[in-house]
Amino acid sequence: MAELVAVIASTHHPFYYRASTSTGADRPPFADEWVSKIETFRETLTRAQPDVLVMVGSDHFHQLWLDNMPQFLVGKAPVYDANWYNEEREFGLPRMRLQGQEDLSSYILREGLDAGFDLAFSNELRIDHSITCPIITLRPEADLPIVPIYTNIFAPPLPQPKRFVQLGRTIRELVESWPSDQRVAVIGTGHLSLELGGPRQFGPHGPDPEFDRRAVEWIASGDLEGCLAEVTLDSLHSPGNATHGFMDFMLMMGVAGEGKKADHVDSLDLFHTMEAYFTWYPQGLDSTGMAAP
Amino acid sequence: MSKYLLDKFLFTVDRDPELVEAYRTDPAGTVERWEREYANKLLNCHGAEDSTWQALSAEERTALAAHDHVRLFEMGAHPFLTLTLFIALFERDHGPLEYQLAYARAMEHITLPYPDIST
Numbered sequence: 001m002a003e004l005v006a007v008i009a010s011t012h013h014p015f016y017y018r019a020s021t022s023t024g025a026d027r028p029p030f031a032d033e034w035v036s037k038i039e040t041f042r043e044t045l046t047r048a049q050p051d052v053l054v055m056v057g058s059d060h061f062h063q064l065w066l067d068n069m070p071q072f073l074v075g076k077a078p079v080y081d082a083n084w085y086n087e088e089r090e091f092g093l094p095r096m097r098l099q100g101q102e103d104l105s106s107y108i109l110r111e112g113l114d115a116g117f118d119l120a121f122s123n124e125l126r127i128d129h130s131i132t133c134p135i136i137t138l139r140p141e142a143d144l145p146i147v148p149i150y151t152n153i154f155a156p157p158l159p160q161p162k163r164f165v166q167l168g169r170t171i172r173e174l175v176e177s178w179p180s181d182q183r184v185a186v187i188g189t190g191h192l193s194l195e196l197g198g199p200r201q202f203g204p205h206g207p208d209p210e211f212d213r214r215a216v217e218w219i220a221s222g223d224l225e226g227c228l229a230e231v232t233l234d235s236l237h238s239p240g241n242a243t244h245g246f247m248d249f250m251l252m253m254g255v256a257g258e259g260k261k262a263d264h265v266d267s268l269d270l271f272h273t274m275e276a277y278f279t280w281y282p283q284g285l286d287s288t289g290m291a292a293p
Numbered sequence: 294m295s296k297y298l299l300d301k302f303l304f305t306v307d308r309d310p311e312l313v314e315a316y317r318t319d320p321a322g323t324v325e326r327w328e329r330e331y332a333n334k335l336l337n338c339h340g341a342e343d344s345t346w347q348a349l350s351a352e353e354r355t356a357l358a359a360h361d362h363v364r365l366f367e368m369g370a371h372p373f374l375t376l377t378l379f380i381a382l383f384e385r386d387h388g389p390l391e392y393q394l395a396y397a398r399a400m401e402h403i404t405l406p407y408p409d410i411s412t
Contacts, residue, residue, distance in 0.1 A: 065304060085308060086377060241407055
């Protein structure tokens with residue numbers, strides 16, 4: 001069976017690419033610290049020596065639109081072109097191209113359907129920055145095949161938070177039962193408190209630092225029970241109007257498992273929204289510091 | 294009133310560089326043209342399959358023609374779509390983050406709960 005060698009949860013900040021590649025007067029004062037944290041975070045994936053990446057993100061009204069909106073969708077294509085005109089325009093993101101892992105896509109679709117998730121699928125998917133940002137931060141070589149999984153955190157009515165957690169648990173079961181000798185990392189990105197297009201946007205910190213503090217604690221300690229007891233579709237409006245992206249973190253807590261402490265935890269307090277990075281090694285690390293087995 | 298159609302305007306204009314520039318320089322004319330040419334377009338389908346019933350309300354037309362992002366927010370347009378398009382329209386006229394902060398300041402009077410964005 002395949003090995004789940006790393007579980008990684010992260011914010012996806014579209015400004016990282018520009019901040020990290022800019023020089024001279026254009027380079028923001030926080031860029032060096034940000035790059036240093038990202039390089040440490042990247043090392044946590046490198047150490048896992050993955051062959052395949054399952055990438056959980058959320059399309060920002062690029063290919064998925066209100067005339068035909070899936071709640072959970074699995075990409076099943078041999079190739080994924082990536083990033084869109086408006087992401088190039090606003091964030092300076094480069095066009096990218098990633099290979100797909102169709103066998104694992106097929107397995108997740110078939111077994112996921114049989115496990116009670118009526119997953120949508122796409123045979124031609126152009127992915128956006130919710131998936132390319134973690135490629136840029138964690139695997140800039142972009143040399144590993146991926147299985148993209150999109151969730152709807154954006155266009156209400158949304159699935160309940162517990163459904164994201166259940167999907168995370170199911171993704172883990174499916175990866176671990178995939179008949180293959182591949183080493184798989186599951187990487188998912190979401191948000192802490194975030195406001196977009198409202199009065200609290202682009203402040204000196206995220207719109208709700210207290211929510212962010214508690215969220216980091218829930219994720220770092222694997223406190224799914226505490227998190228599910230407090231987070232509802234209604235409650236997520238209060239920390240910021242785009243905070244429903246936190247449910248992708250809850251999905252990743254489902255992949256990592258109840259009560260599982262993250263092996264790597266880091267955060268960076270930026271303007272607009274806080275960055276946060278988490279890595280779990282389900283099999284632990286061996287004596288050389290590489291992910292077992 | 295149709296939040297869906299407002300969102301469809303923001304979505305289809307934002308992804309088309311020609312429409313972005315047209316909406317920046319001639320908002321009223323672009324809204325009129327969009328309603329004629331795009332409002333009923335079933336995306337990715339041949340023109341013969343167009344819808345027959347989509348129309349903006351007078352209030353929606355006015356808010357779009359006035360580039361009034363505050364009113365669009367109050368009407369329940371999706372705030373991500375509005376923000377992304379308006380940054381494309383106006384960020385170029387301002388210093389770093391100046392436009393985004395002015396955009397937020399114009400909405401200071403708005404308190405929770407925000408208008409429902411469900412379509």
